[in-house]
Each structure stands twice: as C-alpha cells, then as structure tokens.
Amino acid sequence: MFSTAKCGHCGKTGTKVQEISPVGAAYKQMAVCCQSCSAILGVTGYYDSGTLLKQAERERAELSQKVQRLEQQLISISHRLQR
Numbered sequence: 001m002f003s004t005a006k007c008g009h010c011g012k013t014g015t016k017v018q019e020i021s022p023v024g025a026a027y028k029q030m031a032v033c034c035q036s037c038s039a040i041l042g043v044t045g046y047y048d049s050g051t052l053l054k055q056a057e058r059e060r061a062e063l064s065q066k067v068q069r070l071e072q073q074l075i076s077i078s079h080r081l082q083r
C-alpha cells in the first residue's frame with residue numbers, strides 16, 4: 001500500500017536526496033530531505049549497496065570463469081607433459 005510521507009518539521013510532502021558531509025564522519029552520506037524545508041528525514045550510505053553487490057557478483061563470476069579456463073589449461077599441459 002502506497003502512502004505519502006509528511007515532513008515532521010513543516011508538514012509538507014515531497015522529498016529530495018542531498019549529499020551531506022557530517023563533521024567527524026569518514027564518508028559522505030546521502031540524506032533524504034524534505035523538499036520544502038530541507039529537514040533530514042533519513043540517511044543512507046553514500047554508495048548504493050545494491051549496485052555494489054551486483055558489481056561484486058559480476059566480478060566474482062568473471063573470476064570464476066578465469067579460474068575454470070586456467071584449470072583446463074593446466075590439465076592440458078599436464079597431459080602433454082605425461083606423453
């Protein structure tokens with residue numbers, strides 16, 4: 001069920017995403033803010049973790065294929081040496 005969130009500060013609706021650099025924090029973060037008064041409604045990580053996860057999955061699959069090719073080459077070399 002979809003509902004519209006209201007800002008707890010000004011009571012208006014509408015959000016925007018804004019990059020913030022909190023003092024003392026090692027990383028930038030993305031804040032979901034009220035479009036009207038810029039009150040921070042929530043904070044999320046600077047990078048989209050879903051995108052990073054998909055990227056890591058893709059890299060893992062590529063590495064796995066490379067390892068399989070190396071295994072096949074090793075088997076092939078081993079067979080040639082035994083002749």
Ligand SMILES: [Zn+2]
Pocket residue numbers: 007008009010011012034035036037038039
């Ligand atoms: Zn507001």
